[in-house]
Amino acid sequence: MMRLLTLLAGLMLAGTAMAVDVGQLAPKLDGPRLMYEQSISLDELKGKVVLVDFWASWCGPCKMSLPEFETLKQELVAAGNPDRFEILAVNLDEQPEDAKRFLRRYPVSYPIISDPEGRLPTRYNVPTMPTSFLIDGDGVVRWVHEGFRNGDTELFRTAILKLLEQ
Amino acid sequence: MIQRLILLVLLLALTACSTTPLKPWERGHLAERSMAWEPDPLAAQLDEHVYFSKEASSGGAGTGGGGCGCN
Numbered sequence: 174m175m176r177l178l179t180l181l182a183g184l185m186l187a188g189t190a191m192a193v194d195v196g197q198l199a200p201k202l203d204g205p206r207l208m209y210e211q212s213i214s215l216d217e218l219k220g221k222v223v224l225v226d227f228w229a230s231w232c233g234p235c236k237m238s239l240p241e242f243e244t245l246k247q248e249l250v251a252a253g254n255p256d257r258f259e260i261l262a263v264n265l266d267e268q269p270e271d272a273k274r275f276l277r278r279y280p281v282s283y284p285i286i287s288d289p290e291g292r293l294p295t296r297y298n299v300p301t302m303p304t305s306f307l308i309d310g311d312g313v314v315r316w317v318h319e320g321f322r323n324g325d326t327e328l329f330r331t332a333i334l335k336l337l338e339q
Numbered sequence: 340m341i342q343r344l345i346l347l348v349l350l351l352a353l354t355a356c357s358t359t360p361l362k363p364w365e366r367g368h369l370a371e372r373s374m375a376w377e378p379d380p381l382a383a384q385l386d387e388h389v390y391f392s393k394e395a396s397s398g399g400a401g402t403g404g405g406g407c408g409c410n
Contacts, residue, residue, distance in 0.1 A: 231366075265367075295362070
């Protein structure tokens with residue numbers, strides 16, 4: 174009887190799972206690339222500091238964040254970190270064509286996983302759009318950032334550089 | 340008896356889970372322009388101008404206060 178009660182109470186709490194938090198191991202992240210006929214996974218980037226960014230073309234702040242991330246990536250690569258830093262984006266448009274149209278306007282050089290079914294944000298329990306997770310070389314989540322506002326690029330730069338220096 | 344009552348309450352509570360809120364990444368359709376209250380802000384502003392000019396309710400629709408209606 175008590176077991177049944179515990180199970181029922183557990184079921185009621187099931188909908189309130191927490192987002193992936195700092196210090197936790199980043200959940201598995203893999204899937205087909207949006208712009209290329211190949212797949213990519215977070216495991217392939219092991220050893221690098223990776224910024225995982227969940228976005229969609231209909232999300233207002235993402236229109237601001239994507240070009241900013243691209244500039245940041247170019248800047249970090251130019252500063253001598255090509256093998257130590259990468260951005261791995263996850264696009265959540267239900268129609269991948271919408272995302273492709275967006276990228277023709279705001280092209281980026283980093284890989285993007287296409288996930289129209291929303292399989293990966295469920296795994297990460299993404300709390301808002303966009304959300305970014307900064308993951309270290311061991312695959313541990315070190316920083317989580319929700320949304321994107323003017324001036325946030327500086328926060329990203331600081332967090333990434335801090336991690337690269339370690 | 341108490342346990343049965345708790346079980347009943349828990350079961351009843353579970354029946355309230357018929358609707359689940361949309362996840363943040365499932366709001367693509369809600370973000371469409373056609374879903375906005377005023378899809379065209381410029382046209383809405385023009386409509387409002389016509390409205391408060393004709394109704395002599397400077398300040399626009401939905402706001403308290405009067406006006407001369409002279410614009």
